[in-house]
Amino acid sequence: MNLRKKTLGYAIVAFVLLLLPVVLSPLLGSEQLATHLTARNEAPSWSHPFGTDWLGRDMFTRSIKGLALSLGVGLTAALASGLIAGTLGLMAATLGKAADRFISWLIDLFLSVPHLVLLLLIAFVTGGGVKGVIIAVGLTHWPSLARLIRAEILQLKSSEFVLVSRHMGRSRWWIATRHLLPHLWPQFIVGTLLLFPHAILHEAAITFLGMGLSPHQPAIGIILSESMRYLSTGMWWLAFFPGLCLLILVRSFDVLATNLYALVDPNRSQE
Amino acid sequence: MQLEARSISKRYGEEQWLFRNANAALQTGEVVGLLGPSGCGKSTFCRILAGYDSSTEGEVMLDGERLPSKGYRPVQLIFQHPERAVNPRWKAGAIMNEGWQPDGSMLESLEINPEWLNRWPSELSGGELQRICIARALAPHTRFILADEMTTMLDAITQARIWKTVLELAASRQMGLMVVSHDRHLIDRICTRVIDFRSLG
Numbered sequence: 258m259n260l261r262k263k264t265l266g267y268a269i270v271a272f273v274l275l276l277l278p279v280v281l282s283p284l285l286g287s288e289q290l291a292t293h294l295t296a297r298n299e300a301p302s303w304s305h306p307f308g309t310d311w312l313g314r315d316m317f318t319r320s321i322k323g324l325a326l327s328l329g330v331g332l333t334a335a336l337a338s339g340l341i342a343g344t345l346g347l348m349a350a351t352l353g354k355a356a357d358r359f360i361s362w363l364i365d366l367f368l369s370v371p372h373l374v375l376l377l378l379i380a381f382v383t384g385g386g387v388k389g390v391i392i393a394v395g396l397t398h399w400p401s402l403a404r405l406i407r408a409e410i411l412q413l414k415s416s417e418f419v420l421v422s423r424h425m426g427r428s429r430w431w432i433a434t435r436h437l438l439p440h441l442w443p444q445f446i447v448g449t450l451l452l453f454p455h456a457i458l459h460e461a462a463i464t465f466l467g468m469g470l471s472p473h474q475p476a477i478g479i480i481l482s483e484s485m486r487y488l489s490t491g492m493w494w495l496a497f498f499p500g501l502c503l504l505i506l507v508r509s510f511d512v513l514a515t516n517l518y519a520l521v522d523p524n525r526s527q528e
Numbered sequence: 529m530q531l532e533a534r535s536i537s538k539r540y541g542e543e544q545w546l547f548r549n550a551n552a553a554l555q556t557g558e559v560v561g562l563l564g565p566s567g568c569g570k571s572t573f574c575r576i577l578a579g580y581d582s583s584t585e586g587e588v589m590l591d592g593e594r595l596p597s598k599g600y601r602p603v604q605l606i607f608q609h610p611e612r613a614v615n616p617r618w619k620a621g622a623i624m625n626e627g628w629q630p631d632g633s634m635l636e637s638l639e640i641n642p643e644w645l646n647r648w649p650s651e652l653s654g655g656e657l658q659r660i661c662i663a664r665a666l667a668p669h670t671r672f673i674l675a676d677e678m679t680t681m682l683d684a685i686t687q688a689r690i691w692k693t694v695l696e697l698a699a700s701r702q703m704g705l706m707v708v709s710h711d712r713h714l715i716d717r718i719c720t721r722v723i724d725f726r727s728l729g
Contacts, residue, residue, distance in 0.1 A: 417613040418623075420580050425627035425664075426600035439617045523617055523648040 282325035337395030339449035346406030536586030561715030564725030578605035621645030
């Protein structure tokens with residue numbers, strides 16, 4: 258087994274881990290989310306692997322459903338961010354000096370405001386909920402990727418092989434699709450994938466701070482913020498398992514993105 | 529045909545002039561050497577002659593007309609660093625065939641192993657890549673070749689073989705060849721005329 262196959266293996270394992278909550282969530286049904294006052298505050302056991310909370314709700318079901326929701330919110334927000342980043346990066350690099358200066362200024366502006374403050378503000382203005390969280394996360398996570406794409410295009414445009422291609426009589430469109438895109442795609446896809454963990458963590462963060470999803474939804478941020486009140490009474494499983502799941506989810510994205518990048522890099526095609 | 533630099537000058541921004549009022553002419557069928565110390569502007573001069581860069585003042589003329597800005601350019605430059613002149617995400621075969629399809633005899637005379645064509649640029653040495661770049665620039669429409677330190681990274685024997693091929697081809701197709709180098713011996717050996725860059729401008 259060579260390193261390349263191993264890389265592919267890691268990517269697939271990470272992908273399956275990510276898919277798990279999405280597949281499990283509808284299978285579990287909502288019956289377990291109802292309150293069972295006879296089974297309150299139970300420590301982890303075979304019937305309740307993650308324990309139950311102070312209302313007798315099964316924490317395993319809540320965590321899986323929370324992860325699925327986080328994945329959905331993260332996916333939409335990361336895609337929106339990626340789209341904004343791609344469009345603005347492309348515009349900055351191709352529409353001339355004035356556009357470039359304006360977009361660079363916009364990027365600097367967004368980067369200079371503390372992330373969380375901006376997130377809270379936008380989530381508050383849009384009224385919270387799933388929609389508010391998606392808009393807030395989507396609108397705040399594009400600057401670094403936009404900057405990356407802009408720099409990449411500018412560098413490619415002046416690279417010798419693009420100049421040579423023009424001397425070979427190739428058209429702008431031909432060069433854009435054959436020379437520029439193959440360089441931009443991996444950057445864009447990996448950049449968007451790496452936005453994902455950010456988006457999920459920030460979704461959890463604003464929900465934790467009370468500006469995000471509404472409390473009856475089984476979201477990881479809600480679960481974590483509620484568990485804070487019960488930690489001191491020794492109910493460690495309320496925070497431990499959901500938190501661990503969130504970490505595994507985020508790490509899976511990281512592993513998926515870095516391994517995908519290694520797979521499409523020609524310098525590493527023989528490893 | 530004649531490639532002519534009409535009193536071209538170049539400077540970057542407000543810095544001091546790299547060269548001023550440089551005049552030079554190159555005829556088809558001629559092999560001209562361009563000599564000069566490192567950093568004197570030879571490469572920039574070549575880039576301007578080939579239309580890769582614009583001059584601050586003056587013009588480059590091809591048979592009394594401006595260099596074409598569309599289609600396959602009759603003036604081709606071969607860069608000093610082949611690894612920068614190829615797309616790292618293309619295989620060598622695609623790189624070589626970007627402008628035209630060199631035939632087997634061309635590959636043989638440039639000593640290009642057909643196996644290389646299925647490799648990524650990062651898997652080829654500088655000399656191997658440079659041969660691919662040379663083949664790429666030798667399309668039938670090429671009238672002038674500007675070789676900017678083209679064989680510096682090759683060993684002496686390969687260097688001699690490549691120059692033999694290129695010179696033969698230039699003679700049979702009546703191409704103009706400009707050899708940029710700081711290697712006096714190479715230039716004395718292969719050129720019909722030598723220009724000292726410092727005397728230009």
